[in-house]
Amino acid sequence: MKIRFWGVRGSIASPGPSTVRYGGNTTCIEIRTDNNELIILDAGTGIFPLSQTLLAELPVTANVFISHSHWDHIQGLPFFIPNFIPGNTLRLHGAFDPVSGKGVEQVMAVQLQYSYFPVREAEMKARMEYVTLKPEQSLQIGSATVTPFLMNHPVIDFGYRIEANGKSVFFTGDHEPPLNIYEPGDESYDEYQGFIDEKAHSILRAMHGVDVLIADSSYTEAEYPAKKGWGHGTFNSSMAYAKAAGAKMLFCTHHEPTRSDDALEAAFRQVLLDNPPLPGGPEVRLAREGETYEF
Template identity: 65%
Template sequence: MKVRFWGVRGSIASPGPTTVRYGGNTTCIEIRTDDGELIILDAGTGIFPLSQTLLADGPVRAHIFNTHSHWDHIQGLPFFIPLFIPGNHVTIYGAYDPIGQNSIEEILSAQLQYRFFPIRESELNATINYITLREGETVNIGETTVTPVMMNHPVVNFGYRIDSNGKSMFFTGDHEPLYNIYDPEDDEFEMYQSLADQKNDYIIEQIRNIDLLITDSSYTEEEYPAKKGWGHGTFNSCMALAEQAKAGHVLLTHHEPTRSDDALEAAFKASMQKRKYNVPEIDLAREGLTIEW
């Protein structure tokens, strides 16, 4: 399995001289399986430079798994060049929205309305299929299995576990560990704490002994109190998750867009010096980083 990062920033693209080392594009991860399948996790702005590398090898067969529908994870999709080329096949997967009762096709087709984008979906020349997923509903792609796991974010967000030929990885998408929204003296405190513990334990079980964990580490511990409830993790919460799940290699992503490369490295270094958790290997994700095993 081969994993390459094309976008590692969160919330909004942040190109410029201070983000050159880690990159300014929003979330997009390319996965090549041992049997040659192309799986793409999220379609942030990083999917555009990825798409340019695919033009020489046609026809393209791509499987795009959307974690959730916030702009920074979908805004590159209309610029995924293979969508415009006849003979290409693109399958897009994503969560059913129980609030609006919308399929992934209905959710994503909204951004291709003429008021937002000059090319209508009906004008795209590739064969495009949409598959709406429910939690735990596995997808088989060649020798690879992809399993969606519900995470904690202000909108429905799937993390994806990918298993292929004895190798495994998990991407959280945007995720904040569940916490108790009640005060200890409230009647609802114990019940809600039990629910939060059950959900956190469930997520850990879904990723136990994973080879590679890619996870949302947007904030430092000092920043987190002001961002609580926004649906993102911290360096510390990611290390805790990795230790509890016994993950082999951890890559931190969804970097805060206002954080320069220097500031990102300084925040990571400070967190590592204060860390309370034992994680075998942990690094910052950056554009162009490739992991193969």
């Protein structure tokens, strides 16, 4: 299985000299099975450079799995070049939105309103297909089994476990470890804590034993108190997940857009000092735009 990172920044694209080493594009990850089946996780601005490489292998069937519908995870879709070429298929997978009452087709429909984009869906030449997913109901993409799991973010958000030929990856999407919204001693605290514990156990079960964990690691522990409830994890929370799940490799991603590459590396060095590696792993890396990892 091969993983390639095309976008690793969170919230907003942040190109420029201070982000050139790790990249400024927002979330997009290319997964290739050993049979070369193409799975794309999220469609941030990184999907545009990915799509340029796909022109060498037309016709393309691209199975795109959207973690959630916030802009930084979908805004590249209208610029996915194979959409404009006959013979290609874009198969978009994602969650039902209980607010709008619509499925994943809304992700394209909203962006392609004529007020915001000059080309309507009806004018695109590729075949568009929409698959609205349900939590923990697996889907087969060739040799790969893809299973969505409900994560914790201020919108319906799926993490995805991908398994093929005995290899596995888990991508959290945007995720903040569940926390109790009540104070200890509040009459609702214990009941809600039971819900939190069950949710945390479910997420760990979804990650269990993966070869590669790709996790939202937006903040440092010092930054987190001011960001609590925003739906993002920390370096420490991602490392805790990787250790508890027995993951072999952890990629920390969704880098804070205001953090320069130098600052990102400094924060990561401190995290590694605070969390010395354990015998047997996991190995921990910062996700880097353009990096390929094969296992």
